[in-house]
Amino acid sequence: MTSAPAEPVLPVPPTATYRLQLQPAFPFAAAEAAVPYLAALGVSHLHLSPVLEAVPGSTHGYDVVDHARVRDELGGEEGLRSLARTARAHGLGLVVDIVPNHMAALSRLNRPLWETLREGPGSPYARWFDIDWEAGDGQVLLPVLGHRVGDELSALRVDGDVLRYHEHAFPLRKGTEDLPLPALLDAQWYRLGWWRLARTELNYRRFFTISELIAVRVEDPEVFDATHAKIVELVRDGVVDGLRIDHPDGLADPGGYLQRLHEASGGRWTVVEKILTDGERLPASWPVAGTTGYDALRQIDGLFTDPAGAGELLGQYRRFAGQPADRGGEWEATVRRASYKVVTHELATEVDRLTRACHRLCAADPALRDHAPWALRTAIRELMVRLTVYRPYGAGDAARVLTERAAREAKGAFAVPEEAAAVDVVRDFLTGGYGHGPDQDGFRARFGQTASALHAKSVEDTAFYRYTPLLSATEVGGNPGSPSVTPEDFHAFCARVQRDWPLTGTALSTHDTKRSADLRAGIAVLTECPGRWAALLADVTAGTAGLAGVRAPDPQAVWVVWQTAVAFGFPSGERLREALLKQVREAGLHTSWTEQDPAYERLVTEYVEAGPNGPSLYTVAEFASALAPHVRATVLGAALLHLTMPGVPDLYQGTEREYRALVDPDNRRPARFVPKLLEEAREGAGRRDLSAEKTALTAAALELRRQRPEVFGDAATYEPLYASGTAAGHCVAYARSGSVLVAVTRLSLRLEESGGWGETALELPAGVWSDVLTPGREFTGGVRLADLFSEQPVVLLRHASRTGE
Template sequence: MKSQHPHLPAGDRHLPISTYRLQLNSEFTFEQARQHLGYWHNLGITDLFLSPILQAVPGSMHGYDVVDHKQISKDLGGREQFEKLATAAHQAGLGIVVDVVPNHMAVPTPVWINRPMWSVLKRGKDSPYAHWFDIDIDQPILMPILGKRIGQVLADQELKLEQLVIPTEPERGKQWILRYYDHYFPVAAGTEALPLEVLVERQHYRLAHWKVADEELNYRRFFDVDTLAALRVEDRDVFDSTHALLLELFDQGYIDAFRVDHPDGLADPAGYFSWLSEATGGAWIAGEKILEDAERLPSDWQIAGTTGYDTSWRLTALQIDPRASLPLGTLMQTLTADSPSSYPQMQREAKGQIIDTSLAAELRRIGQLVWNICQNDFRLRDYTFRYLVDCLRELIIEMPCYRVYVTSGQPAPALSREIVEAAGKRALCQLEPEHTDSMAVIIALVLGDEIGSAALQEIDRDRKEFLVRFQQVCGAVMAKGVEDTTFYRWTHLLCLNEVGSNPQAFGISSDSLHIFARDIQANWPATMTTNSTHDTKRCEDVRMRLAVISQYPTLWAEIVSDLRAVTQPYCPNDLDGRSENMLWQTLIGTWDDKGPIPPSRLRNYLVKAIREQKTWTTWTTPNLARENELLDYAEKILDDPHVVEIVTRWHNETDPATRYTIVANKALQLTMPGVADVYQGSEITQTSLVDPDNRRPVDFTALAQALSRLDQEGLDPAGDYAIDALKLNLTAAILRLRRRRPECFVSATASYQALALSTGYAVAFARGTENEGAQIVTLARRLAGVLARYQGDFRPEHTVVLPEGTWKDICSNEVFSGGLQSLEELLARRGARILERVE
């Protein structure tokens, strides 16, 4: 049965209205999750959204390092416990959404944990899994795990030939293996009697020094992670094999919908989604597609939409005052020497660094493909390898998005052509004029245009492979060069350095948000909206505290100046300016009513952040002495009473605006078009930073007790309440409203209407249906701190036009009439108000 909208699930398939993301691991299993179903139902959600449930590397804290597609994770409780959780959830009225990881499998230690990979390493082309992995199977598979070069390893007798029973293959008895400390590798049949040096050379893999990986790795990875090897799910057999168990559980009714991890890494995302949709009879599927700024989701993808980063960054930008760009840019330049206009060049340099280091093997691989194409076509034979690689490098750097969607044998979409050709022009500006002809060849190949000998167009496998691999490399460079490098260097305002965000878009208007929301409602009504995820660099509340900095730029400059002055006696002499600016913002973003985060959490975050900068210290060559100076400095800051006094001054001035902003942000996200996702624990305020910090355990028992108290006692509208109580109360009220009125939020007939306001310090819209009109109204503050500085609060002339009818506040039960209403009354002492139409 077809749905009424191309991006809604089929009519008989489950449609989530709201999801609650759970991070499962050995410390929070299926059985433990089952104990809290009553809380999540009471909170008002309609679906549990589970992190990956297939067998991952033992001890995995996230589940994205899958090693066995035929088993439900033993660490999580196995299939029996999963089925019990799903059955109990369904009995409680909750659906089950499961995270799918189609792009890669783990290369674990020891490798035998991954039986398909072990088989390929042992048997090469003869392995039944040889076609599973995106590997150049004609060459030995590079295993860059040695601490020194192979010659020295052999000379030092660190490589041992042994026999043992492989735990994943006990039926085979003892097998010959090569052991290098805790690494174990299979020995090809018939080679065990050879001299060790000869034996090593006769394997289907090549043991190598770890530094060789960047230049010579011959299997595609998840970005630049050597321990995650890419799968060829574009092969139907691989798709069927790796999805069989999940689809079986779907067919049996245990799973209701799917979220798909990193589709941009796939050879053919549209084809993959088509298969998954067909296999599930049109289930609700969300794809973790990172859209850059104004980029749009390909309309031919058979999914409900994205996982919500496109909504998230806009809601953050909505609370940023554009006028603060210059003063905060001046402060950044003082501390770091980075000017507000230097972002594009910083991004270029970071992407170039990634291409030249951790992704050099990928560039060489696609460069070799282009070289082969030219060498095998006499019309293209005179293009040199160096010029072609130069052009490839610069073109990838200039690509503004994860990938363009060009499929072999089909005309390139007009938008894809525009993006690639514009990137080519920018790339040529970085090259000598002699590169122009070579760039034209590259552009033609990227767009799938005819070039060279037309007779070769249909049979040239290299061209088809290049078309896919170029797009995959672009995504990896965007992720590692921008999100995992540039975003740790650029310190203008850290809340803008988020997945799918554009740090150069320093704030957006309410009108921009409305345009985006109307487009989503029309084209992707069941997409996901989110505020926090397991991948966000800062949780929603940290981002909102940082957004408030833009609302008090002058005060912030004074605060930073005072902080620098009082900490000068113990400040390192060579303190990196970017690290310092990041430290001050992180201090404020994570310092809540209970004080600062523990030193251990701050230290762990700073280690990750400064190494991801890849300037003065890195993961592979850490500058431990200088790192420890920074970490000790940060820890002393947390204990300094002068710092506490300065931070208290900041909080006293900005706390009302911060509270309003946190509440407004939550209200907007939960009522925007789409399926609203709540990350575990974010129904109250959090101080979480990038993973693994944001995967910390959540006390669901305490949350359940807090919600129960709110339900029993309620909130006095005139009272002063802790921000956690305000956020939890509002979140539960909206989620329950969504469950009660799903047609107004996620349906083919749901509507979105911007409401007229006489001020830019608020945003208002109505949700309803095409037939019944407006049924729910969202009113939320915007730039609360700026309003407080300039006017104190709303004035009588600040109004909103409510739709006709009678409206009741879903939290306080206050009643208002339609027509012109005063924001001074509606938003007094509130960050947001949600109204429901009553007869």
């Protein structure tokens, strides 16, 4: 009797991943050289940034130009396979970041785009891209010219069958190369245009508002196969063990895409870069392990933010700035104003395309034909700005998030009630009220894609830079309007993760965080001492104002300058200056990326040089030094929670030690590794400084995860523990599977000011518990927290009888 074929054995899920930012300055060979160190650190998988062919010199790899090739600048496919072999020899696997939503719009490097531009909509590659040919009168707009086309004719030249403009190259339609230049331009399947036309004339879908990244239609099975063949090959060959999916919300059908990828990859461990707002849940039908971890970041950061102090900082901010810099309003109002700005300005062309699609739907129904395009456009915008999530998925989800209340508020934008009925029409198309079909489904998908771009640009890239009372709260997935998280809410989150998504990713610092976790800790501690912060701010601003020739920019920028400087605690030079310029440009209140005000920007840079990088640096350093013990408690506490809470922790390169980095490109500098620090940490000599201490903690926690994966995995348990006594709220503790116990100090400065732990105690579960971080210490029964935390502000205990002791 023939036996059934054996089921394929899938790679085991990661116990911990380590993110490496690959780039020409840190290629596969550099990652391979780091493998022994990372294996000794205790991670199970290397998490690689995108590995496919990208724009030459790219430091991030999200600007893919060829899905069929591994990037030459990183060492090519052989370099990747060599890295995989070395990693495997050290017991490590590889997780790779993939980019399904977009490619670089550089036609000279992007062959599918080149062929589409040369052959037009008849090209077999035209289906790759979401181009509205009708809107462009049969041409796709390429907004690459520095000025209007009439001013750039002399910079355009024909080179055989190629049209060149500076470093750009474009294919010529067959038979047009000998035409006079004006006629030649008109004869192409594309229209070269001034870069400013992208806002209103662009007729291809892009990544957010970045015209240099053209979106890809992976919902088409042929396009999916072509763009994923190399990745699937690497998975099936055992080179790649897991996947991280970049921005699935940009896709027409995220759930369908993830199902197809799940089948193609054989069910490999996969996480998605899905940002969940407070109260939002990941769609249960998605065949993934979970998210990349911004929801966990929000919980951990909030736990170390004092709610009363955050309120005091908000009051100080209002008084210092005179009024919120967005001209009056709290967080929700700031988001709403930013949303209107983005939806009417940066996303104008996307909204126009939605309007045309909606008007076609109306025209097909005699009862709906008299809804004017302007009314439909207004209804679309008013509903979209009221979404509190990135996007709805399908008609049922749209009905849930596009509420009756949102519809009522949206109607307030209309002067005539009869015209406000357009809101109901749009909402019914989105929620299935007018049935289903290709056109309705297409409109619904495009609404979702545009909504995700709006949310990202208005919240993360605008409102976070405008609403700045507490910079540590303006992080991806965060809620600056409610920055604190209670221990009870943290425990509830962890219990839910363990139940629903036990192998989800968790994160504290990533390539997309605006400030690393350790910098955020230096800012969050200000919520424990708002009075000290106010005194420092008065001192340094007065001192800087007294310097000859120094003028302060607007008060909000001044606030941000000093809060960032305190987080660094030491002179940061060019890094601080560049981050502050990005801050004010993203805020878009006095200058922006597209309408820069050189005079204002000069004020900002001169103020940074005269202030935090000038004489006041000693005052700031002294202030930061006084808070250092409490920043230390937060850094170590956040790190230990991240490493032991439900989920799979992802460590960003360098964060096993003290790591202070600002927004990209500052946080994408090539990684460096310190084997000596790791060796000393493993030998128990890690008490000299925060870097050594954090390294020792990280290595110890990762070793436990590697030795006992069942304690932290999908079948593990999570048990909240609560201290008793006057200082109980300053302790967060839990047990994992009855074998590991974690306890951390929360808001240590407030604790110190209130008199310390006193007789506050924690009842340990039955048995003897040994200290992993300070060997030789053992505890049982009820333990005074003053004794438990006598060596460090955090403890990691293991149950002696359940760990082989």
